Amino acid sequence: MSNHSQEWLQRSRNAVWHPCTQMKRHEQLPIIPVARGDGVWLEDFDGKRYIDSISSWWVNLFGHNHPRIKQAIREQLDSLEHVILAGFTHRPVVELSEKLHALTGLGHAFYASDGASATEIALKMSFHYWRNCGQAGKHRFVSLQHSYHGETAGALAVTDVPLFSATYAPLLQSNLRVASPDARLARPGESAADVALKAIADVEQLFQREAGQIAAIIIEPLVQGAAGMLMYDPVYLTRLRALCDQYQVHLIADEIAVGFGRTGTLFACEQAGIKPDFLCLSKGITGGYLPLSCVLTRDDIYKAFYDDDVSRGFLHSHSYTGNALACRAALEVLAIFEDEDILVRNAEKAAQFNRHLAWLQDTPGIRHVRQRGMIWAFDVETERSDFSLAFYRAMLERGCLTRPIGNTVYFMPPYVLEETHMQQLSESAQAVVAALAAQTASTGSSREMPLP
Structure with a gap:
């Protein structure tokens, strides 16, 4: 390694606290x-x-x-880089919201900057929806074994990776877990669909007992990423959608990692022919160029917050919500999907x-x-x-x-x-x-x- 590289390595070690890292390891493992x-x-x-x-x-x-994404950001810089989204709006955020609605059938996009924030938004929206509807007892959440949904306090409360969550357990809300539909659990003669159906039976039993206190179940559709790329059959999503409808439980689809073509379709839920109540998006949404996340939801959920009473509104915000540069990058990403098949x-x-x-x-x-x-x-x-x-x-x-x-x-x-x-x-x-x-x-x- 050259002296120039060594300099940057040492300056980084001296000044930067790197994510998801035991920094002492870098005494032996070069950055x-x-x-x-x-x-x-x-x-x-x-x-x-x-x-x-x-x-x-x-x-x-x-x-x-990538030349197209870079050029889109350059062009946006010439007109508007950012503006407060409370009381103001702008072309890229409107066009991106319209485009995402057309692609998903879900509307009124709410923006943040990262995946964990999107998880927090969806959880809070679900909780607040039930409260606005007079069902404040529905305040707990269900997630899968080995699930990962981010590392902020709310997201960790629905994450089942002890390395990330165990230390912070005293800070986290007590929630509920159900079996993973991980296809690797198949016994001889069993298919991935068989494993999924056994796992969905666990959900049904929980809903039968506890639906009155459950606001939502959150899942990573088809692939549980941080758990080790656990993959499962789409029938799980189909059956889960039906159970959520039957027991009045929201379905939150965390497509932060698996959206935008990762699983073979633009969104993983498409492979089961279902529509979630909340769809969380981030990561690939801007092609990796700028931080952006988004939560899409059903119009009837949005309408439950639409009221003269300010306290019934969704009073959640991020300084860079709906950033114009990030939204413009996201629009170009979606255009590339279409133009280049x-x-x-x-x-x-x-x-x-x-x-x-x-x-x-x-x-x-x-x-x-x-x-x-x-x-x-x-x-x-x-x-x-x-x-x-x-x-x-x-x-x-x-x-x-x-x-x-x-x-x-x-x-x-x-x-x-x-x-x-x-x-x-x-x-x-x-x-x-x-x-x-x-x-x-x-x-x-x-x-x-x-x-x-």
Whole structure:
């Protein structure tokens, strides 16, 4: 690493508190100072390039340095960068809201800056709706086992990843959990749909007992991301929608990670033919260029807040709500989907990448190979407690940015991925899996090993 890179690395360690990170680890694990990005590539100050196979935490849909999104932001800068959205409005926020309504059938978009904020908004809206309707007893929320919905207090209260939530348990509202429909739980002879139907029975039993105090159930449609890309059958969503209607429980669809084409359709709920009561969007909404999140809901829910009494209104705000630059970027992202037939092209790319990853099916120690849309994942049987870190470091050496979740390796690349990138990711992963397995076998140890 050059002196220039070392300087930026040290300055970052001295000044920046990095997210989701035990900072002491960076005494041994170098931070990568990124100088520029282009397409699928990130480049450091020494000129080394890395394939961004996780879309920079799942946000970068069309690659770095995309000309159309950059130009849209430049044009917007010439007219309006931001204005308070309380009492004012502007063209990009109106056009984006209209476009999202046309795509989802849900209306009156409420904006914030990140996914956790969108979760908070949906939870508060549901709670407040029932209060406005004279049913204040409906104040609790249901989420799935292994769910993740963000790391603010309200979002953590419906998140079931102890690493994130356990420390803050005294701050969090007590809520309810139901079984995950994770297809990996299938027993011999069972299908993913069978697992989903067993899981939905757990929801029905809970609703029968507790519907009077349940405001909403929140789910990540089809893929539970932070849990390790757990995937499940769409029949779960179909049945859940029916149960929510039957027992008067709101359905909140957290499509923060899985929206905008990640699962193969523009929104994951489309694969079950359902419409949620609240739809949470963020991450890919601006293609990874600016922070933005959005909650869409049904018109009848909106009308329950429409009143002469100010206290019945939804008095929630963020300083950058509906930022004009972010909304303009989001409009361009949606235009790219239409103009370039992205969903069809993604299906072709997914089939191509599946062929490159065929080796996973026959590799000892690889389990639960799975794919939906532009998300791939597999589990590695290993006794190494340091597997995720060792895999991450070894892939960096080969010019690939990955971020395993425990012993789950996943790829969630930008949609501009080409076959040469697929080949590099596949061949690198195959070599690293084999090397780490060989090291463990030769030493009989799960301690951290040198990079292969």
